[in-house]
Amino acid sequence: MAKVLYEKDIQKEVLQEKKIAVVGYGSQGHAHAQNLRDSGYDVVIGLRPGKSQEKAEQDGFEVFSVAEAVSVADVVMVLLPDEQQQKVYYESIQANLKSGSAIAFAHGFNIHFSQVVPPLDVDVFLVAPKGPGHLVRRTYEEGAGVPALYGVFQDVTGNAKELALAYSQGIGAARAGVLETSFQEETETDLFGEQAVLCGGVTSLIKAGFETLTEAGYQPEVAYFECMHEMKLIVDLLYEGGLENMRYSISDTAQWGDFVSGPRVVNDETKARMKDVLTDIQKGEFAKGWILENQAGRPQFNAINAQENKHQIETVGRELRDLMPFVKNPLHGKQNKQK
Ligand code: NAD
Ligand code: MG
Ligand code: MG
Ligand code: MG
Ligand code: MG
Ligand code: MG
Numbered sequence: 604m605a606k607v608l609y610e611k612d613i614q615k616e617v618l619q620e621k622k623i624a625v626v627g628y629g630s631q632g633h634a635h636a637q638n639l640r641d642s643g644y645d646v647v648i649g650l651r652p653g654k655s656q657e658k659a660e661q662d663g664f665e666v667f668s669v670a671e672a673v674s675v676a677d678v679v680m681v682l683l684p685d686e687q688q689q690k691v692y693y694e695s696i697q698a699n700l701k702s703g704s705a706i707a708f709a710h711g712f713n714i715h716f717s718q719v720v721p722p723l724d725v726d727v728f729l730v731a732p733k734g735p736g737h738l739v740r741r742t743y744e745e746g747a748g749v750p751a752l753y754g755v756f757q758d759v760t761g762n763a764k765e766l767a768l769a770y771s772q773g774i775g776a777a778r779a780g781v782l783e784t785s786f787q788e789e790t791e792t793d794l795f796g797e798q799a800v801l802c803g804g805v806t807s808l809i810k811a812g813f814e815t816l817t818e819a820g821y822q823p824e825v826a827y828f829e830c831m832h833e834m835k836l837i838v839d840l841l842y843e844g845g846l847e848n849m850r851y852s853i854s855d856t857a858q859w860g861d862f863v864s865g866p867r868v869v870n871d872e873t874k875a876r877m878k879d880v881l882t883d884i885q886k887g888e889f890a891k892g893w894i895l896e897n898q899a900g901r902p903q904f905n906a907i908n909a910q911e912n913k914h915q916i917e918t919v920g921r922e923l924r925d926l927m928p929f930v931k932n933p934l935h936g937k938q939n940k941q942k
Pocket of ligand 3: 733734
């Protein structure tokens with residue numbers, strides 16, 4: 604079994620006198636920066652001018668340009684969008700990295716696919732939380748944490764692993780469990796998970812279920828509650844106690860339906876498609892396509908996004924959620940209203 608580490612297994616000293624620059628203040632950036640600060644570390648933020656900068660300043664951080672933040676830091680955590688990292692790295696980071704310092708990532712994409720090639724005199728490590736940034740912050744505040752993977756790509760000081768572990772502890776991940784990985788394993792499994800299961804798999808499953816019901820003449824509101832809203836309630840049970848706990852809570856009728864009909868929907872054919880998705884990731888085909896899409900100005904990304912926001916499950920869902928004040932929607936008032 605893999606060795607999972609917790610707070611008691613981790614030494615903090617190696618990171619204690621160091622200045623940490625968090626570059627980017629988005630989903631992961633705000634969470635890492637605030638958690639590290641609350642854990643007693645010295646954190647500065649590197650950003651370009653804009654909305655994130657205002658937010659970081661409101662949250663009480665010293666905000667520098669990316670180049671300045673890197674030049675004063677002992678540890679640089681790169682929390683820019685993956686598709687921006689290469690450009691910002693070569694424009695503002697590389698020339699300012701101190702010899703013997705460390706550069707770190709929360710996802711291995713740019714190192715693994717050689718979009719960023721760091722100099723030979725710095726440590727390079729990974730701390731990849733296995734959860735959305737906003738939960739990295741929220742769980743930390745609750746005294747809990749989101750688990751994380753850590754890995755070392757380059758160790759020049761002899762301390763890269765200890766730095767990665769102390770960093771994981773600083774963002775609260777060691778409360779939940781920290782697990783060693785490689786940049787390759789983290790990159791490929793993270794891309795696969797979000798594409799086939801967590802994001803792509805789930806959204807496709809929900810939409811297909813909703814469409815099946817509405818095309819058969821059932822009310823869209825009923826289909827929304829059945830296929831989208833209740834998903835969270837079911838997933839909470841899975842999170843808390845696995846398949847067994849979820850099945851304990853549902854009716855035996857539902858459990859029998861799970862056993863006999865689940866494998867009719869997600870079957871060997873589906874698994875073969877999952878293997879295709881994994882192969883494209885392993886061969887670098889997915890990465891190549893995403894890099895080219897960005898170079899072209901994201902024509903397909905934007906078109907599909909606009910189309911998805913107009914799906915009936917979204918228009919119906921917005922109306923129903925507005926009537927459930929206890930459902931806190933962070934996008935409230937900011938969502939596209941197109942029908
Ligand atoms: P994000 O889009 O939420 O935030 C990016 C930040 O970078 C913003 O503050 C933005 O203003 C800033 N930025 C963008 N372009 C910039 C530029 N040219 N110069 C300076 N600043 C710039 O990004 P994110 O989702 O937090 O992702 C950051 C990293 O974390 C990625 O490597 C991602 O794969 C990884 N990650 C994200 C999540 C997640 O929950 N979103 C989970 C695990 C790992
Ligand atoms: Mg995003
Ligand atoms: Mg992930
Ligand atoms: Mg990811
Ligand atoms: Mg039911
Ligand atoms: Mg039951």
